[in-house]
Amino acid sequence: MNRVKIGQSVPRVEDQRFVTGRGRYIDDIDFPDQAHGMALRSPHAHARILSVDLSEAQNLSGVLFCFSGQDWADEGFGPLPTKSAVRTNSDGTDFKEPPRSCMAVDRARHVGEIVAFVVAETRATAIAALELIVVDYDPLDAITDPVAALQPGAVQIWDDIPNNLCIDWDLGDKTATDDAFARADHVVCLDLINNRVTAAPIEPRGAIAQYHTDSDTYTLHNATQNIHANRDIFATNVLHIANENLHHLAPDVGGGFGAKNGAYPEPALVLYAARKVGRPVKWINDRSESFLSDTHGRDQVSRVELALKGDGTFLALRTDSIGNLGSHCATVGPFTISGGSARTQGGPYGFEAMHYRGRGVFTNVALIDPYRGAGRPEASYQTERIIEYAARKLGFDPVELRRKNLIPPERLPLKTAMGLDVDCGNFPHVFEQTLAMTNRRSYGDRVTKSAASGNARGFAISPYLECTGGSPKEFVKIDFRADGQVDMSVGSQSTGMGHETALPQILASQLGLPLSDITFTQADTNATPLGGGHGGSRGLELGGNAVFQVANAIVVAGKSVAGHIFDLPADQVEFADGRFFVPDSNHNLSIREVIDASLDADHLPDTIDPQCMNRNSTFERGIISIPNGCHAAEVEVDLETGRVTIDGYWVVDDFGTIINPMLADGQVMGGIAQGIGQALLEDIKYDPQSGQLLSGSFLDYAMPRADHIPTMEIGYYEGAPTKKNPLGVKGAGEAGCVGAPPAIVNAVLDALQEFAVDHLDMPLTSEKVWQAVKGNVAK
Amino acid sequence: MPVLNTRVNGKTVQKEIKPTTLLVAFLRDGMGLTGTHVGCDTSQCGACVVHVDGVAVKSCTMLALQAEGADIQTIEDLAGDDGTLHPVQQAFQKHHALQCGFCTPGMIMASVALLSANPRPSPAQIRHGLEGNICRCTGYQNIVNAVLDASGQLGG
Known part of the structure; x- marks a missing residue:
């Protein structure tokens, strides 16, 4: 592929290695003399650890090193900190952050927490050694429900954190909201649950640590999304070494979706182990461990209230949401239930006032951290469910009610009642563009046809408002080599999104260079001094603009040459x-x-630096951008079995400038599939008494398969590139799973109208829908 | 230790292996063929699909010794000797049918087997036929299109 342009569906350069089996993922890497580590994980959701006896394990032939949580604590290593941007309660006091040690020391607080670690010659030996470790547990009562955990007398996860309350935070104008509710003609209220799910990238987490005795430095190959920030955590916070003494890099990463974003305990454990045994130590999570130990997403219990005028005009929105954080604060931790879920409340609709209260609560389950969207899917679900519910309760047409309340383009730019800076967009246009794709005219025929075969048909339209996030700075470095190759090093990171194509595509299009000349490096702390990794749909907004900016600098330098x-x-x-x-x-x-000519120092005057075209650039985001769009779904419910079939799916997105439409489509489709998974299939379920994970494998946790996902029709609105960044991009990565869950749930409830089902919590499994059809819905 | 006699990607292989070795472990650790991936421990994800005597097999469900005398093909052998990609590999790239690439080798091997059993599958048959392979990135639509294209059903 030679001359490429922005806006062109350039095929991916990385695919060549992926389709031929030459991708290099963490488990494909082996170092000479490498040893293997495995974690012993707590089988109890809550237990005192009275003793850990490693002696038999240590004596097993082939075992090199074993250590317990107490051994780890005795080394003086620090806990993994939360980097949540929200750190104060609404009363101004600090939130509560319990120490998140990499290993449970005297108390285990969820099933899967690491109690001991074994390093052996082989993985099989390490697994055998785990069996020989004797841990004396004193099981304690466990609690998994965040609402129950807030009640007086509930099981206490942390002795010094009353009512298990980590944070109690609010945003918006409470007085104005209360006032709007007081004078509203209609008020509707709905309690809903946003189910706990797991990102489940198909590649499990893993890492390989090396310790270099001569220099007293470390190298960590790690299947993570966030090389620089996690390097700082492992080095500064945990090991107490200088950041530059830890070289952190990621090979090809097999999906992340947020679950590989945070700093986890295991990489720190293998760093320590590599120093102790003086050999590289590899650790690969198996899938069962991944279910137990990956951070999960969502898990909010919310009350949503909407105040309307008699004509259906929205006045105010009030959301009170309780988020189950798990046993500790993860790396982003309490941000998702606070700022993450607050900002896009209310979607693209006009409100006089909004108020959001979020409480983060500790329980005896695995930790919550960002999963694709991290709060925005929750906000979109809360907003769109209450609107649909209001339409049904008050007798408005759900399409008309939405149309009536969308913010018109002439009101932009504006600051939403949640403080979000919406600079541009055309929400009504996007809404109508979506609706026009859905063949509404023949919908009645399809309803009749479904009814004739004993099925019910439903439709829903679901506009969404998004915002980007993640680290606000990005770095790129371009080195032109004498052999004609161009080295591009970036601090943003792809875990499948295609940066290896999209970022060189921007450089190649701006400079008129062949794409094939560009060699791409990412996710390496030695390659770039800073890097924001992956998260918050930031790849093009930060990385793309950094490339655009450096291209301009190269042109300026080239002009002097x-x-x-x-x-x-x-x-x-x-x-x-x-x-x-x-x-x-x-x-x-x-x-x-x-x-x-620029590289030919002998023929350049002293006034021109022979490296002048080799530029680097740091792009810093001013204000986050506002992707937006609209989803619509048509579903058919088999009334005999409760099975939901998605018969049509349409989406129009405003991502600003589209760099590579094929890659944008891929992001949208993948996000929708994850949203459909959450709406219909996926559920991380713990036994409420024992705290045991009930959906702990792909046999029990229903991942969407090819025949669960419909054909999706995708359109774009490109009439509103943002001026918040030079490329005009708004971020595409998470929008799919922001819009999909309410579209699907509302469409299913539309189909079930005759059965007077007001609400069902996700996932809408066949059994749940069938029970609803039979009238067996718990009210 | 018993000796396994088999053919892997056209080459005769004779190797001592532990009787408990799974085929996927033999291919990855014993043969260095790391294109075959492990994504789960319950034979659900399909990232480890290879061909055994031309049939798609989840290589985590089979002991290596069960491949005695068999002909095994992995993703590394699918392209021609001159590097020309197999039509299914080409179609996966053309249609953006992969993102992180981790499920891709298994997905491609399953698709090739699907097409050899049914050279002109319908979209529904493709979706059903790939039910044993989980992709978390793509939402499957582009995979279906790639398989349709590789079977000559998309035109152009």
Whole structure:
């Protein structure tokens, strides 16, 4: 692929290795003399650890090193901190952050917490050694329900954190909201649960640590999404070494979706183990361990209230949500239930006032951290469910009610009642564009046809408002080599999204260079001094704009080199389509010729640095951008079995400028599939008494398969590129699973209208729907 | 230790192995063929699909010794000797039928087997036929399109 442009569906360069089996994931890497580590995980949700006897395990032939939580504590290592941006309660006091040690020391607080760690010659030996460790547990009562955990007298996860309350935070104008509710013609209220799910990237987490005795430094290969920030945590917070003494890098990463974003205990354990045994130590989670120990997503219990005028105009929205954080604060931890879920409350609709209260609560289950959307899917679900519910209760047409309340483009820019800075967009246009795709005219025929075969049909439309997030800075470095190759190193990271194509595509299009000349490096603390990794749909917003910015700097530098060659001032040189030239003259050089000249120090004057075209650039985001769009779904419910079939799915997204439509489609479709999974299939379920994970494998946790997912029709609205960044991009990665759950749930409830089902909590499994059809819904 | 006699990607292999070795472990650790992936421990995800005597098999469900005398093909052998990609590999790239790439080798091997059993499958048959392979990235639509294209049903 040679000349490429922004807006072109350039096929991915990384696919060549992935389709031929030459991807290099963490478990594909082995170092000479490598040992293998395995974790012993607590079988109890809550238990005092009275003793850990490692002696038999240590004596097993092939075992190199075993350590317990107490051994770890005795080394003086620090806990994994939460980096939540929200850290105070609404009364101004600090939130509660219990110490998150990498290993349970005297008390285990969820099933799967690490109690001991074994390093052996082989993985099989390490597993055998785990069996020989004798732990004396004193089981304690466990609690898994965050609402129950808040009640007086509930099981206490932390002795010094009353009522298990981590944070109690609010946003918005409470007085104005209360006032709007007081004078509203209609008020509706709905209690709903956003089910706990897991990202389940198909590649489990894993890491390999090496300790270099000569230099007293470490190298950590790690299947993570966030190389620099996690390097700092492992080095500064846990091991108490200088950041530069830990070289942290990720090979190809087999999906992340947020679950590989945070700092986990195991990489810290293998770093320590590698130093102790003096050999590389590899650890790979198996799938069962992943279910227990990956951070999960969502898990909120919410009360949502909507105040309306008699004509259906929205006045105010009030959301009170309780988030189950698990046993500790994860790396982002309490941010999701606070700021993460608050900002996009109310979606693209106009409200006089909004108020959001979020409480984060500790229980005896695995930790919550971002999963694709991290709060925005919850906000979208809360908003769209209460609107649908209000329409049904009050007799409004759900389509009309939404249409009536969408913020018109002439009111933009505006700050929402949640403080979100919405600069541009055209919500009504996107709404109508979506509706036009859905063949509404023949919908009645399809309803009749479904009814004739004993099925019920339903439809829902679901606009959404998004915002980007993640680290606000990104770095890129470009090195032109004498052999014609161009090295691009970036601090943003793809775990499948295609940065290896999209970011070089931006550089190649701006500079008129062949895409095949560019060699891409990411996720390596030695390659870039800083990097924001992956998260918050930031790849193009940060990484893409950093590349765009560095391309401009390269052109400026190139003009000075070309000016020298032309013997003219640089300001007379222009650049277009990969050529430096002076208009109305025969001065005209390709960028490659100018790069070659720039690298030829012998022929450059002293005033021009021979490295002047090798540039780096740090892009810093001012204000987060606001992707938005609209989903619509048509479903058919088999009334005999409760099975839901999605018969049509349509979406229009406003992501601003689209760099590579094929990759954007991929993000949308993958996100929708995850949203459909949450709406219909997926559920992380703990036994409420024992705290045991009941959906702990792909046999019990229903991942969407090919025949669960419909054909999706995707459109874009490109009439509103944002001015918040030079490329005009708004972020595409998470939108799919922000819009999909309410679209699906509302469509199913629409189909079930005749059965007077007001609400069902996700996932809408066949059994749950069948029970609802039979009238067996718990009220 | 028993000796396994088999053929892997066209080459005769004779190797002593522990009788408990799974086929996937033999391929990855014994043969260095790391294109075959392990994504679960319950034979659900399909990332480890290879061909055994031309049939798609989850290589985590089979002991290596059960492949005695068999002909095993992995993702590494699917492209031609000159590097020309198999039509299914080409179609996966063309249709953006992969993102992180982790499920892809198993998905491609399953798709190739599906097409050899049914050269012109319908979209529904493709979705049903790939039910044993989980992809978390793509939402499957582009995989279905890739398989349709590889079977010559998309035109263009």
